[in-house]
Amino acid sequence: MPAKDLTEHFEALNRFLSEHQALWRPRPFSDRPMAWEQTHGQLATWLKSRSLAQAEQAQAEPHKLNAPEPFASLAEQAQALCQIAPLPLINSPQLPNRLSNDIPGRKWLQIQAFASSLSFEQPTKHWLDWCSGKGHLGRLLARQGQPLSCLEHDPELVDKGAKLSQKLGINAQHIEQDVLAPSAIKQLKTEHTAVALHACGDLHVRLIQLASEVGCQQLAIAPCCYNRISTQHYKPLSQPAKAAGLELSIQDLGLPLSETVTAGARVQKQRDISMARRLAFDSLQREIRGLDEYLPTPSLASSWLNKPFAEFCIDLAALKQIPPPPASTDWLKLEAKGWELLAQVRNLELLRGLFRRPLEVWLLLDRALYLCEQGYAVQLGTFCSRELTPRNLMLVAERIGSARQGCG
Numbered sequence: 001m002p003a004k005d006l007t008e009h010f011e012a013l014n015r016f017l018s019e020h021q022a023l024w025r026p027r028p029f030s031d032r033p034m035a036w037e038q039t040h041g042q043l044a045t046w047l048k049s050r051s052l053a054q055a056e057q058a059q060a061e062p063h064k065l066n067a068p069e070p071f072a073s074l075a076e077q078a079q080a081l082c083q084i085a086p087l088p089l090i091n092s093p094q095l096p097n098r099l100s101n102d103i104p105g106r107k108w109l110q111i112q113a114f115a116s117s118l119s120f121e122q123p124t125k126h127w128l129d130w131c132s133g134k135g136h137l138g139r140l141l142a143r144q145g146q147p148l149s150c151l152e153h154d155p156e157l158v159d160k161g162a163k164l165s166q167k168l169g170i171n172a173q174h175i176e177q178d179v180l181a182p183s184a185i186k187q188l189k190t191e192h193t194a195v196a197l198h199a200c201g202d203l204h205v206r207l208i209q210l211a212s213e214v215g216c217q218q219l220a221i222a223p224c225c226y227n228r229i230s231t232q233h234y235k236p237l238s239q240p241a242k243a244a245g246l247e248l249s250i251q252d253l254g255l256p257l258s259e260t261v262t263a264g265a266r267v268q269k270q271r272d273i274s275m276a277r278r279l280a281f282d283s284l285q286r287e288i289r290g291l292d293e294y295l296p297t298p299s300l301a302s303s304w305l306n307k308p309f310a311e312f313c314i315d316l317a318a319l320k321q322i323p324p325p326p327a328s329t330d331w332l333k334l335e336a337k338g339w340e341l342l343a344q345v346r347n348l349e350l351l352r353g354l355f356r357r358p359l360e361v362w363l364l365l366d367r368a369l370y371l372c373e374q375g376y377a378v379q380l381g382t383f384c385s386r387e388l389t390p391r392n393l394m395l396v397a398e399r400i401g402s403a404r405q406g407c408g
């Protein structure tokens with residue numbers, strides 16, 4: 001993809017995100033009430049009048065929601081800005097089933113999709129699986145005999161991966177390596193094709209930086225968990241992102257991850273109960289403290305949800321070291337209020353959700369533009385459906401000179 005196109009796409013997304021910050025930065029759960037509920041009163045009232053089931057229904061396709069403006073226009077703009085085509089598929093021969101042993105079904109499908117989306121101009125010479133876990137992806141890529149190096153910091157996974165490779169007769173080295181340590185650069189070679197499937201924030205950024213420094217021939221990255229970074233704010237990589245002036249906190253970086261398409265019904269139910277209870281507690285603590293302000297609460301063991309509701313609130317008040325709830329508390333009413341607030345929050349979140357993909361694409365384009373600046377030709381595309389994983393965007397990069405005419 002030419003750098004000019006990538007830059008134009010980035011600039012358009014940057015304008016969209018910058019202009020509407022007031023709509024996507026505040027989080028309905030913790031920032032109740034949000035300023036935009038005043039400025040877009042009609043939309044807020046409409047959303048807040050809807051049920052939890054309606055919010056859930058709309059989540060998958062919010063652009064189809066017949067909500068008052070500016071919802072529909074923003075949905076349309078967001079969609080137009082996030083048209084990312086699938087990466088070209090390579091014709092891969094039938095994959096040997098034995099390689100899928102020991103891999104959960106969804107992960108195996110993701111790995112196959114990732115491998116089928118790697119089209120390079122130059123032949124690959126040596127695969128490097130970055131944050132490899134047991135190295136399932138690397139093994140699939142190296143099945144025709146190319147050497148494979150897997151980097152992973154968890155010794156148990158390194159050991160299990162090495163045993164699997166040996167059992168399957170794959171020519172692999174499983175190396176225990178913290179990829180964030182200074183020594184990681186020594187593991188990278190120019191002849192490497194480095195792949196990273198769902199390596200979190202700092203981990204895949206580190207690969208992009210080190211691989212560029214070493215000049216690895218090819219790279220393919222499907223990022224995830226953009227908010228797992230060691231700094232409080234996002235550090236842009238490319239020149240356009242550095243100049244863009246869009247400051248992103250760790251909380252903002254969580255926005256692309258707030259989609260729940262792959263959660264099972266049981267998990268979703270548990271999450272709903274937990275959130276409804278927390279919202280009820282939040283309402284209670286505002287009264288107890290006489291302060292209309294959100295009070296963050298820590299994540300709690302799932303056993304907390306087995307407690308009767310009143311006990312949950314009393315124990316959480318004690319944990320937060322605030323005065324106990326008054327004896328006159330109407331627990332039934334409070335619990336119902338929690339569910340009412342949850343329905344409101346979920347519906348209000350639909351507006352914020354319109355910016356989820358634009359922010360994710362912005363982050364991907366920052367990585368793509370950086371790789372272009374470092375001398376790579378870059379393709380950005382999807383490698384599988386969003387049902388298989390919402391983190392379905394992938395960057396495929398090949399060093400210019402060793403390959404095609406580049407980004408510009």
Ligand SMILES: C[S@@+](CC[C@H](N)C(=O)[O-])C[C@H]1O[C@@H](n2cnc3c(N)ncnc32)[C@H](O)[C@@H]1O
Nearest residue numbers: 131132133152153154177178179180197198199
């Ligand atoms: C989400 S998993 C992805 C694993 C594999 N790529 C896959 O898709 O199955 C992330 C992996 O990164 C590893 N990891 C986390 N921090 C690391 C670090 N600092 N250095 C090396 N590996 C790390 C974890 O142990 C885990 O195996």
